[in-house]
Amino acid sequence: MQRKDWDTYFMDIAFMASTRSQCSRRHVGAALVQGKKLLGTAYNGAPMGVPDCSEAGCMLVEEYEVRVADGKEELVKKQRCVRTIHAEQNLLLFTDREDREGSSVYVTDQPCWTCANMLANSGVVEIVFHRPYLKDNDKVQELMRSKGIVFRQLAAYEPPAGTEADVTP
Numbered sequence: 001m002q003r004k005d006w007d008t009y010f011m012d013i014a015f016m017a018s019t020r021s022q023c024s025r026r027h028v029g030a031a032l033v034q035g036k037k038l039l040g041t042a043y044n045g046a047p048m049g050v051p052d053c054s055e056a057g058c059m060l061v062e063e064y065e066v067r068v069a070d071g072k073e074e075l076v077k078k079q080r081c082v083r084t085i086h087a088e089q090n091l092l093l094f095t096d097r098e099d100r101e102g103s104s105v106y107v108t109d110q111p112c113w114t115c116a117n118m119l120a121n122s123g124v125v126e127i128v129f130h131r132p133y134l135k136d137n138d139k140v141q142e143l144m145r146s147k148g149i150v151f152r153q154l155a156a157y158e159p160p161a162g163t164e165a166d167v168t169p
């Protein structure tokens with residue numbers, strides 16, 4: 001078996017973390033990496049000690065999202081679960097500022113606008129994701145450019161077997 005490169009190794013860890021999620025809409029995992037050292041992992045979930053999506057059901061809101069079909073962008077109505085704290089936000093809650101300075105975040109999914117905004121102010125200098133998330137993509141890309149944060153997708157990456165949840169799209 002071929003030795004895994006660092007990007008694959010840390011993205012695998014983010015996908016492993018995502019398997020802890022109890023939300024039936026989305027399983028997201030994130031890992032904080034300084035140099036080649038793992039400093040924390042997180043996934044999307046309800047605050048500790050309160051019922052999560054598996055116990056209380058998802059807390060759904062309806063929103064319009066941009067989707068690309070046949071090369072054209074279109075607006076589609078989507079349901080989104082707001083019960084969970086996003087993986088990236090949990091990662092920020094459970095890591096120290098000094099650990100984040102100059103560090104990288106590996107995250108299974110492209111961060112939403114709120115998470116991108118928080119990460120932009122967190123000290124991290126690089127965000128690596130696998131699955132694209134097109135809502136607010138332009139805004140997020142522009143923010144990363146203006147902050148000088150490396151923002152890159154591991155497009156060719158394949159998640160470890162069994163870590164991609166069968167979720168409601």
Ligand SMILES: [Zn+2]
Nearest residue numbers: 023053058081
């Ligand atoms: Zn949920």
Ligand SMILES: [Zn+2]
Nearest residue numbers: 086111112115
């Ligand atoms: Zn988010």
